[in-house]
Amino acid sequence: MKPLLRWVLDSLLPPSCLACETPVEKDGQFCLNCFKAANFVTAPMCRVCGVPMPYDMADLCVHCAANPPAFTEARAALRYDETARKLILPLKYADHTEAVSGLATLMRRPGEAMLQAANLLVPVPLHPARLRQRRFNQAALLAIALGRLTGRPLSVDALQRTRPTQQLEGLGAAQRREEVAGAFAVRAGAGLAGKRVVLIDDVMTSGATADACARALLDAGAKQVDVLTAARVADQRLDEAGLA
Numbered sequence: 001m002k003p004l005l006r007w008v009l010d011s012l013l014p015p016s017c018l019a020c021e022t023p024v025e026k027d028g029q030f031c032l033n034c035f036k037a038a039n040f041v042t043a044p045m046c047r048v049c050g051v052p053m054p055y056d057m058a059d060l061c062v063h064c065a066a067n068p069p070a071f072t073e074a075r076a077a078l079r080y081d082e083t084a085r086k087l088i089l090p091l092k093y094a095d096h097t098e099a100v101s102g103l104a105t106l107m108r109r110p111g112e113a114m115l116q117a118a119n120l121l122v123p124v125p126l127h128p129a130r131l132r133q134r135r136f137n138q139a140a141l142l143a144i145a146l147g148r149l150t151g152r153p154l155s156v157d158a159l160q161r162t163r164p165t166q167q168l169e170g171l172g173a174a175q176r177r178e179e180v181a182g183a184f185a186v187r188a189g190a191g192l193a194g195k196r197v198v199l200i201d202d203v204m205t206s207g208a209t210a211d212a213c214a215r216a217l218l219d220a221g222a223k224q225v226d227v228l229t230a231a232r233v234a235d236q237r238l239d240e241a242g243l244a
């Protein structure tokens with residue numbers, strides 16, 4: 001939005017909470033009630049994929065133990081629940097981009113170590129057809145906001161989707177891996193050799209997309225790939241067992 005227009009709107013409307021209509025002091029904040037309702041991802045968690053674990057029973061979750069992902073470490077700010085959904089869903093389907101800076105701020109703490117060591121931030125790309133339909137890539141908006149907050153270099157187009165993939169929702173882990181395998185490629189001349197990359201996305205579910213992206217980045221010469229997302233879906237089986 002143009003600064004002047006922004007200024008005019010800001011002076012007319014008090015800033016409201018990222019997740020509800022409650023007025024707050026500054027743009028990009030949660031109101032007190034929503035902040036209390038937000039579930040941050042906290043330890044214990046899988047050392048690699050960052051999935052919340054029921055208790056400090058193991059270093060790795062069963063998925064990472066069975067199929068080690070290509071990325072080194074994945075971390076997220078929020079558990080993907082009702083509050084996180086309210087924040088993130090409008091990003092995907094409408095022009096509600098104010099939530100971006102608020103989410104990026106929340107991502108800084110769990111991502112502190114990886115962001116400090118990063119040479120490059122790269123968002124998970126959308127397929128061009130999907131991008132035309134949505135008009136923007138929410139992962140790229142988060143990466144831009146994090147680049148601004150941390151001063152880390154950014155490449156919004158280092159990774160590209162080479163073919164559209166179907167929604168992964170409802171697919172099992174093996175099907176998800178199959179659906180996204182080879183769906184990403186690195187742009188020629190992206191200059192990844194020896195770099196530590198932080199891959200940015202809005203939500204991580206099984207980690208299949210992040211894994212496929214990390215493979216493409218490593219194949220192109222990246223030294224290490226870490227993943228930072230706004231929200232993380234807890235393991236359904238642990239949730240169903242009442243353990244998470």
Ligand SMILES: [Zn+2]
Pocket residue numbers: 017018019020021022030031032033034035
């Ligand atoms: Zn609120």
Ligand SMILES: [Zn+2]
Pocket residue numbers: 046047048049050051060061062063064065
């Ligand atoms: Zn794991």
